[in-house]
Amino acid sequence: MLQALRNKIHGWPAAVVLGICVFAVAFFGIESYFVSRVDTFVAKVDDHEISQQDWQNRLTELRQQLAATPNAPYTVADLEKPELKKQVLDGMINQVLLQKANTDLGLAVSDTAVRDAIGGDQGFQVDGRFDAGTYRAVLAQQGMSPAMYEAKVRTGLATQMLPEAIAATTLVSSADVDNFFRLHDQQRDLRYVSLPRPSLADASVADGDIDAFYKSHIADYTTPEQVSVQYLEVKQADLKVGEPTDEQLHQYYDKFKQRYAQPEQRLASHILVNVPKNATPEQQKAALEKAKKLAAEATPANFAKLAADSSDDLGSKRTGGDLGWLEKGVTNPAFDAALFAMKKGDVSKEPILSPDEGYHIIWLRDAREGDSKPFAEVRGQLASDWAKAEAERLYNEKAGQLADLAERNPGSLEPAAKELGLAIKTSPLFGHQGGEGIPQDPKFVQAAFADDVLNQGNNSSLVQIGKGDAIVLHMAKHNAAAPQALATVKDAIRQRILDERVDAQAKKQADELVAQLAKGGDLAALAKAPVQTAAGLSRNKLGEAKDVPPAVLREAFNLPRPAGGKPSWATVQVGNGTYAVVAVDKVTDGDPAKVEKAQRDALRGQMMDAMARAVTLEYIDALRAKAKIQVANDRM
Incomplete structure (x- = not known):
């Protein structure tokens, strides 16, 4: 091309044209080699990037912790929910902000602090003392070197430096403690009356009203989208691992000596x-x-x-x-x-x-x-370690074969099932919220409703349900979301309209009654129903008031104190279209002087912890406000 240009342009015009070309390449073409890049971070805090790998590693750690923690507030499956994933990422962003604040303030974690933290970990101790052999063995099982683990501990300690400093300067006065016990041990005397459910003078509902209600509440009368899928599953726990030979054990011993x-x-x-x-x-x-x-x-x-x-x-x-x-x-x-x-x-x-x-x-x-240690001394441990490693190898091999066969035969699971000797299983119908059995797992549900499976009729890619559990699935049945016929739900809509009319009338009657009582009317005479009383109900023992409806109890302790010798009044719905009228006649605060010192000290500690957490969160919010934070939701 340049030769052709030269043949057609001679002298100073050629020099000008070539100069322009060089200029353009210098400032646009070559620059692209230096500035072009593909961002892969999940979040970026100023100049610090949180990579997808770091984020996935954190999720994996949390999954392992949840799996090993009975009665944990969350399940492993919960970590697949977008809101919890965001919470995990927010926590990592907060850690970065705290570490940057440490640097700005000149704070650093000493080697001694790292050593003390590791030495005090009971997981590395034998007979109550740190054991280096145990330390190395535990880290080896986790695929970590001492340097990697020490860096992790240092990061964790660094994250706690400022919160601990804030906690050390948090003060709770005796007056704060007294006020808590005044409220905590507060007692109230109340009266209440449950009003009868009113009857409608006109129980007719026009077809036009039913039709209008149906159209305005169509989502309530729509059968949700549901699917049933076929799937193949490879589970490490189901794979049979034979007994190792001495030659295999010697090879394993030499490799991991x-x-x-x-x-x-x-x-x-x-x-x-x-x-x-x-x-x-x-x-x-x-x-x-x-x-x-x-x-x-x-x-x-x-x-x-x-x-x-x-x-x-x-x-x-x-x-x-x-x-x-x-x-x-x-x-x-x-x-x-x-x-x-x-x-x-x-x-x-x-x-x-x-x-x-x-x-x-x-x-x-x-x-x-x-x-x-000689081979003979560790032979038993070798056999156990070999069996575990062999099971993982077999699982990874078979899961890889399953993924490959499913991809090469996207229209059916039959070839993969035949090749690997696996049985094709079929799930029950389930919706976007999951269902019973394996559809409880969010990743399984997400794969079933993915476009390539739901709309294109292909096999899914390999889905890791849990550690050592991989699945490939294929659509078996798809029921699209569809409104139920009006004729089918007409009676239910009629009853719902009537119930809402009764609720509105009951609320109106209760409000009118309270208005009359506020002017000095008599509860029993106006309500024309038996009045129930409850004296000395304690705020910290509401569960013991078995005879008082829970809604009445909650409202009674939300009401303001009686003033001017008059009770405080309120209405509260107690269920099934019925209302109660509640009066608080007397409020008696708890006596802080009757609380034992140990209990006061324990509460003071709890209040200091709570206040320190609140101040720390405020401090982190301030750091967030000053930092430039980018979150790549599409990479989560």
């Missing part, structure tokens, strides 16, 4: 001299001099006492500076290098400086050399 090894470990104690963040030269010098003095004094005989008296590590000073058994990579590099260069029984003669903490004086109390 590190899981069955005892790493090199050191039993250590330390004394920490803290160096403040952004310390002045004078502060650094003072800390170093203090550390050198302690190092000169420290011996195995007096080390525990020195640590208890002088260490700035609050987590270990109570136990004489004891850090337990440590292995390489658990502490920071400077501490690590010094510790593993020492000999058993040594006390470091020079303080060791570690970032974000300060100076350490270390006493190496004992040492264990690393070694591997």
Whole structure:
């Protein structure tokens, strides 16, 4: 093309044209190589992106926690609901905002805090003490390295720094506690009368009224869209895993030998001299001099006492500076290098400086050399681990085959069923809200109503119902949403219209009665019905008032205090078109002086927690208002 241009244009016009071309490429064509990108974040907080992978990992963690928590407020299936997914993402956004605030305020999580948090986790303890072998084994099962887990713990601690600081400055006065108990232990005396359900003088309903009601409430008389699907299911729990041969176990042992090894470990104690963040030269010098003095004094005989008296590590000073058994990579590099260069029984003669903490004086109390457990000793564990891994391999293999066969034969499940020896199952009819059995799972429902399955008649892609449970489904029957015939629901509509007329008339009669009572009328005489009384009802024991309708109780404790010697009046619907008239005659506040100190202290703590949460949420709202937050709903 350029040669053709050259042949047709000569001299300065050619130079101008080529210059324009170069200019255009320089500022438009090449730029696109640098600025063109495809966003994949689920949310972006200023410059920080929350990736889809991070968000999915958080959902996976929550699923595992819910599955292992009896009586949890949510189920695993609930996490597929859009509103809960949004709550999870909002929580991750809040974490990012808090971490940014930490950075802005110069707050950081120390290595000591991370170590104390890990050491205090009972899941890593044996006989009440941190065990490095258990720590490594648990992390290996979760597919995490110590560095990955420590970063996760550090992030979690960082997220709590500001909320804990807010909580530490939250105050609840004695007057606040007194006011709570005055309200909590409040008692009320009330009267009420249940009014009879009125009768309609005219119970006729015109066909025109029925037709108009039907049209204006058509959604109430529409049969919802429903489907029934065929599906194939691969479950890891149903797969049979044979007994491993010695050769297979030896291969597994050689491949994962590190899981069955005892790493090199050191039993250590330390004394920490803290160096403040952004310390002045004078502060650094003072800390170093203090550390050198302690190092000169420290011996195995007096080390525990020195640590208890002088260490700035609050987590270990109570136990004489004891850090337990440590292995390489658990502490920071400077501490690590010094510790593993020492000999058993040594006390470091020079303080060791570690970032974000300060100076350490270390006493190496004992040492264990690393070694591997022999095959025979771990054969039982090997067989168990191999069987678990083999079951996962078989499941992934068969689930992959199912997905591939379903995609290659999109119009039917028969080929996949025949190839894999699976039975085609059929679900009952269910709607968008799910149904009994497997349609309870939101992912199953979502796949059934997806366009490729519902409208195009194709097999679905592989649906992971749960860990080790995969399904492919195909439409069997589809009932579109359709209004019920007016003739079918005519009688129900007539009764509904009559019921609404009765409700309106009952409400009007009750309101008129209250208006008369407010002027000084007598309840029994005006209501012409028996008056019920209940004295000394306590706000904190409403469940004990079995004879009083719940709606009457709720309204009685919502009413204002009686004033001017006159009761407070209200009407309340008690069900089935009937109303009650309620009067509160007397209100007696609880006596805070009768509350025991332990109960007061417990309440004060609860109120402080609640107030701290509220203030923290307000603080996060303020951070949100200042930040630029983008949420990609289409990637959730």
